Amino acid sequence: MNHLPDAGPRPGVRRVWRIDMALVTRAEGRMYLTPLVGFLLLFLGFPAIVNLIYSVSTVTFETLRSPVLSGFGNYVAVLNDREFWSSAWFSLRFGILTASAECLIGLFLAIFLAPLLSKRPVLMAPLMLPLMVAPAMVGLMYRLVLHEFAGPIPHYLFEWFGDSPAFLDINNAFRTLVVVETLQWTPFAFLLFYMAYSAIPLDVREASSLDGASPFEIVRWIDLPLMKPTLVIAFFIRFIDGFRVFDNVYALTGSGAGGSTTSLSIYVYQAFFKEGAIGKAVAASVVLFVASFIVLHGLNRLAGRGKL
Amino acid sequence: MKLSRTSFALMATLLAGTALPTFANATVTVLGWPGGSEETALRATVETYNKQASDADKVELLFFNREGFYDKLQADMAAGSSAFDVNLVATYSLGRYAPYMEPVDLGADAAKVFGESVLKTMQFDGKQYGVPTDLSLHFMYYRRDLIDALMKDDAAKKTYGEIAQKYLGKPLQPKDPDSWTWDDWAATALYFTKQVNPDSPVRYGTVLQMKNLLFNMMVFQSLPRSYGGDWMDKDGNVTVDSDAYKTGLELYKKLYDAGSSPKDSLSYEYAETNAAFASGQAATALQWNAAAADLTSTEKSPAVAEATGIVAPPAGPDGRADHIHGLGLGLNKNAKNKEGAVKFLKWLATEDAALLYARSGGSPALSPDVVAKVAKERPDLVKLGEFASKYGYVMTGATSAGALPVYELQAKEFTGYWSGQQSLEDAFAHTKAGMQDLLKK
Numbered sequence: 001m002n003h004l005p006d007a008g009p010r011p012g013v014r015r016v017w018r019i020d021m022a023l024v025t026r027a028e029g030r031m032y033l034t035p036l037v038g039f040l041l042l043f044l045g046f047p048a049i050v051n052l053i054y055s056v057s058t059v060t061f062e063t064l065r066s067p068v069l070s071g072f073g074n075y076v077a078v079l080n081d082r083e084f085w086s087s088a089w090f091s092l093r094f095g096i097l098t099a100s101a102e103c104l105i106g107l108f109l110a111i112f113l114a115p116l117l118s119k120r121p122v123l124m125a126p127l128m129l130p131l132m133v134a135p136a137m138v139g140l141m142y143r144l145v146l147h148e149f150a151g152p153i154p155h156y157l158f159e160w161f162g163d164s165p166a167f168l169d170i171n172n173a174f175r176t177l178v179v180v181e182t183l184q185w186t187p188f189a190f191l192l193f194y195m196a197y198s199a200i201p202l203d204v205r206e207a208s209s210l211d212g213a214s215p216f217e218i219v220r221w222i223d224l225p226l227m228k229p230t231l232v233i234a235f236f237i238r239f240i241d242g243f244r245v246f247d248n249v250y251a252l253t254g255s256g257a258g259g260s261t262t263s264l265s266i267y268v269y270q271a272f273f274k275e276g277a278i279g280k281a282v283a284a285s286v287v288l289f290v291a292s293f294i295v296l297h298g299l300n301r302l303a304g305r306g307k308l
Numbered sequence: 309m310k311l312s313r314t315s316f317a318l319m320a321t322l323l324a325g326t327a328l329p330t331f332a333n334a335t336v337t338v339l340g341w342p343g344g345s346e347e348t349a350l351r352a353t354v355e356t357y358n359k360q361a362s363d364a365d366k367v368e369l370l371f372f373n374r375e376g377f378y379d380k381l382q383a384d385m386a387a388g389s390s391a392f393d394v395n396l397v398a399t400y401s402l403g404r405y406a407p408y409m410e411p412v413d414l415g416a417d418a419a420k421v422f423g424e425s426v427l428k429t430m431q432f433d434g435k436q437y438g439v440p441t442d443l444s445l446h447f448m449y450y451r452r453d454l455i456d457a458l459m460k461d462d463a464a465k466k467t468y469g470e471i472a473q474k475y476l477g478k479p480l481q482p483k484d485p486d487s488w489t490w491d492d493w494a495a496t497a498l499y500f501t502k503q504v505n506p507d508s509p510v511r512y513g514t515v516l517q518m519k520n521l522l523f524n525m526m527v528f529q530s531l532p533r534s535y536g537g538d539w540m541d542k543d544g545n546v547t548v549d550s551d552a553y554k555t556g557l558e559l560y561k562k563l564y565d566a567g568s569s570p571k572d573s574l575s576y577e578y579a580e581t582n583a584a585f586a587s588g589q590a591a592t593a594l595q596w597n598a599a600a601a602d603l604t605s606t607e608k609s610p611a612v613a614e615a616t617g618i619v620a621p622p623a624g625p626d627g628r629a630d631h632i633h634g635l636g637l638g639l640n641k642n643a644k645n646k647e648g649a650v651k652f653l654k655w656l657a658t659e660d661a662a663l664l665y666a667r668s669g670g671s672p673a674l675s676p677d678v679v680a681k682v683a684k685e686r687p688d689l690v691k692l693g694e695f696a697s698k699y700g701y702v703m704t705g706a707t708s709a710g711a712l713p714v715y716e717l718q719a720k721e722f723t724g725y726w727s728g729q730q731s732l733e734d735a736f737a738h739t740k741a742g743m744q745d746l747l748k749k
Contacts, residue, residue, distance in 0.1 A: 061386040062407065147580060148570050149587035166571030170727040173575070250375065254520050257574040258724020273379030274716045 055283040060276055067279075074283035083259060084284060087267035094178065094263060095243035101182045102238050103231065106189030110197050111219060117194065128191065130184045139251025142180050173253050173261050180248060185241065189234045196230035197223060236299065240292075264288060335364050336648040339381070339392040341635055342371035344578070345598045346442050349670030356664055357655060365648040378712060381405070385640070393643035394653060399634040399702070402432045403709040410639045411435035412650060418657040423675040425697070429634030438638030439656045441665065442598070443673035445630045445695055446527055446621055447688075448493070449585060449603055450485050450592045453615040454500060454509060458482050467507070468499045475504070475566060485592075488622040490531055493592065494559055500591035503567030511589040515581045516560055516569040520723040522715035524577060527594055528722070529631045529703065532556035534624030539703040539714065539743065546743045548718075549736035552624075557735070561726050574727050588612050594621060600688035601669050618688065620695045630699035634673075710746035717742040 024032075055074055057067035078084050109127075117123055133141075146167040148154045157164035167176045200223060208222050224231075246265040255262040255270060262270070268288070272281035340350045354367045361367070370392055372380065378401055384391065385408035397405055414436055419427060422440055430438040458464050459482050472480035472495035480495045488496070497513030498504050504513075517524040537552030563569055570576065570584055578595070582602060585593040588611035595603075606613040620628050637656065643649050655661055662672050666682045666689055673693055674682075683690050705711065718739055725735040 061382055064386060143575075143580075146572070147583060148572060149589060150583045168572045168575035170574060170729065253575050254375075255720070257518070257520055257727035258729040259520065259720050260724075260727065260729060269376075270716075273376065273383070275713055 051282050051286060054279055055286045057279055059278045061278070064278075070279075074279040075287070077280050078284045078287060081280075083262065084267060086259070087262040087264050090174075090262060091243045091245070091264040094174075094181070094245060095239045095241075097178050098181045098185070098242040099235050099238035101178070102186045102189045103193075103235050105182070105186045106191075106234070107193050107231070109186070109190045110193035111223065114194065114197055118198070124191075124194075128187050131187050133184070135184065135247035136251045138180060138184050139248035142176075142248075143252055146176070168253055170257050170260060173256055177249055177252065177261060180252065181242060181245065184248070185238060189238060192230050192234045193227065196227045200226050335645050336367045336394065336652055337370055337392045338367055338394040338637065338652070339370045339396055340637070341374075341396050341442075342377070343374050345601055345669040345671065346635065347371060349665050349668040350441070352668035353656070353661060353665045353670070357652065357661070361652075364645075365651055367652055378404075385409075388642050390640070390642040390644050393640055393645050393649035394637050395640050397430065397438045397636050397638045399429045399632075400706060400711045400715075402430070402437060403707060404712065405638075406432045406437055408641050409437055410641050410643075410646075411437055412439075412639050412653050414439060414654060414657040417659070421657060421659050421662050421675060421678055422673065426634070426673045429632070430636045430638070438636035439653050440634050440636045440673065441656070442635040442671045443692060443696055444526075444633040444635065444671065445597055445692065445700060446530060446594055447597050447600060447618045447691070447695075448485065448488070448592060448594055448621050449599070450496075450617045450619070451510070451590075451612065451615050452617040454591050455482070455485060455496070455617070457509075458496075458499070459484075464499075467505060468495065471495065471498050471504060475562065485617060486619045488619070490534065490556075490559060490622045490624055493622045494563060497563055497568045497592055498566060501566060501568040508591075510591050512570055512584070513568040513591050514563060515576065515584040515590045515593040515595075516564060516573045517576045517578070517581050517595075518560070518564065518569075518573045518723055518726055519575050519577045520719045521577050522712060522719050525715045525718045525722070526631050526633060527596070528556065528560065530594075530621045530629045531559065531624070533629035533631070533701060533703070534621070534626055536624075536626045539705045540747065541704075544747075546740050546747065548739050548743055553736075554732065557722060557725060557732060564726055574723060585609075585616075586612055597688060597692055598671055601686075604688070618691060620691075620699055628699045629701050630695050632696050632700040632702065705747045708747060713746050714743055717746065 053069075054067055056069060056072060057074075058070040059067035113123075130138075145151045145153055148164060153167075154164035166172060204222055204226075205218055208218050213221070243263075244265050245263050246269070249261055249263055250266060250269075253261045255266050264284070268281050268284050271277045271284060275281075338350075338354070340347060351369060354369055358366050377396075378398075381395065382404060385395070385405060388408075395405075395409075397409070414427075418439070426440050426443065427436065429443070430436060430440045458468065465482055468482050469479055472478055472491075475498050476491055476495060478491060478495075480492060482496065482499075483492050485493075485496075493514075500508045500510055500513035502508050502511050517527050532550075532552040532555065535552035535555050537550055537556065538547055541547050564573060570590075572580075576584070578599070581593055581595050582599050584590050585595070585599075585603060586609035600618060602608045603616050604613050604618075609616070621630055622628070637653060639646065639649055639653065656665075659678055662674060662678065663682055666672055666674065666679075666686055671689065671692060673696055674689065676693065679689050679693055706714070721730075721735045721739045721742075724730045725732050730738075
């Protein structure tokens with residue numbers, strides 16, 4: 001598909017753009033798109049429809065293939081469930097805190113380490129390593145690292161201070177989980193920020209420097225505004241990942257004492273598998289889907305208006 | 309970046325390689341219980357079986373994580389999976405999986421090897437659904453050296469009495485662990501707690517498994533049971549809010565709050581408890597019998613192996629109680645190789661296979677004649693049989709299809725109480741309402 005201008009602007013006439021479809025006809029285009037649309041319908045559309053049906057049905061593992069329609073009772077049950085709201089609150093808090101921490105530390109590291117990394121790019125590799133570990137393995141690893149009798153951290157704390165805090169008790173579990181998530185995913189934010197920072201033309205910085213701007217002013221008035229789109233995108237990607245957290249939390253604390261570390265994903269998992277309340281679990285996931293859709297649509301509109 | 313022809317070809321080969329199906333040599337796939345002595349024993353037993361089996365009957369093992377094991381198994385089986393021919397079953401989930409399994413005839417000799425009562429742990433609706441590989445119950449592990457020293461020291465006995473009076477309101481004296489009541493155990497745990505008694509030679513008096521996990525509820529259950537606790541009465545009314553459960557739950561909380569168990573106990577399960585006891589910093593631990601091999605091995609637990617004593621769980625007013633729970637292997641209805649699978653299961657039920665499994669670290673409950681043959685290497689198996697027959701129990705309603713969700717529910721609500729997030733009354737109200745719903749189905 002080519003975007004070709006007309007033979008140049010004439011005085012008093014607005015430039016007219018014409019879409020040239022000479023290479024591919026409309027029918028051919030549709031034909032080429034058919035496999036993709038078919039794939040999407042099959043692998044996204046079908047489960048979505050099954051989900052919608054299950055969410056308004058009475059269904060168990062034994063009756064997976066023959067659900068009985070039963071109205072909106074599952075939605076009422078979910079919205080009246082105090083655990084649904086407490087897990088939504090956990091996920092929201094977790095998502096915002098981890099995304100903020102990862103972006104702030106990632107930004108600091110990107111700007112602070114940029115001179116070093118431009119000379120020694122090989123240092124990027126060890127900084128990226130945490131991203132290579134599966135989140136569930138990270139959870140298991142910290143279960144060992146923080147164990148009072150087997151882990152190195154409590155061992156040295158006992159050795160040096162004669163005591164070690166309970167990292168996973170009811171008061172500290174949330175903080176520990178936030179730190180574990182932040183340690184693993186800060187490199188992701190750092191990588192994006194470093195790339196955005198490196199892409200800022202040097203002459204802009206040099207010009208501002210010649211005009212007498214201090215390094216802090218350059219960061220504040222030149223670098224950060226130019227990196228803004230990346231900052232926003234990184235924050236939202238990290239927020240979405242934090243909000244839907246499952247693996248490392250589940251491996252480290254399970255759903256927590258009295259369900260205190262139940263994220264929304266863990267809530268859906270437990271309703272589905274542990275309680276066998278398939279309708280309720282699917283209804284919760286539909287509520288989550290609608291909420292996510294509204295947020296993402298809102299963001300999209302903001303981005304469209306050039307506010308991001 | 310420019311790719312040379314060679315590196316391009318290598319990358320293409322790598323990509324193509326990831327898309328190719330893998331080739332399996334074995335034709336009978338067995339899904340076992342992962343991550344414990346059961347896995348070690350099954351691996352060793354299967355190795356021997358494969359040496360004698362024909363190529364078509366060779367067994368390949370499949371393990372995934374313990375976390376959510378039964379849920380994944382249920383999803384797989386409900387979907388009609390044929391990824392495994394033989395799968396794990398447990399007494400408490402037999403009702404849930406039986407619709408997706410086929411009964412198997414183990415032959416008359418199986419009863420001679422295991423005994424009728426043990427075979428029954430794998431029966432549903434009168435049909436045999438599996439070979440009972442392991443019987444799980446709980447032992448009270450304790451440090452013989454510490455208790456012996458306490459019994460010989462008059463000053464220590466006096467302190468013990470004072471601590472018992474202060475925390476439990478009873479003038480208790482140290483006793484031999486085999487005659488402990490739960491109060492004696494609690495007093496001993498408090499005495500050996502640094503936070504309570506700065507002179508304690510170890511940091512903690514006990515290790516409580518308090519993670520929000522259904523298996524931890526099985527461990528806890530024997531305490532209220534020995535006070536007469538049950539899930540339901542004869543008429544089918546849920547009785548979880550009884551004085552027996554109240555006593556048990558309060559005792560756990562009292563010990564946890566007093567610092568008798570590690571601070572992170574609310575995230576402890578089997579492995580953490582083993583690590584804590586094996587470190588030599590805990591005086592007692594109510595733990596699964598499967599841990600006996602590790603905790604008495606000088607190689608695996610050098611700090612405590614020589615001094616680890618084993619008795620049945622302490623007594624309550626109704627005597628002693630020990631929660632029994634059988635694991636076994638049975639036949640998947642959608643198995644691809646049923647013939648090979650049945651051959652393997654029948655072999656597993658023979659005396660030779662059961663003894664091999666026992667010698668490799670498994671915990672089969674064997675009939676007295678058979679267990680005598682491994683008594684020297686596995687004295688804990690003799691105890692296993694003895695405790696199961698004397699103190700073994702199953703809660704009323706605990707073999708129904710809703711049993712596992714009941715344990716899940718209790719785990720969530722009881723840990724909520726222990727961690728101070730809700731009152732005992734609220735925990736009881738939520739548990740009772742949930743159990744009424746689950747056990748009604």
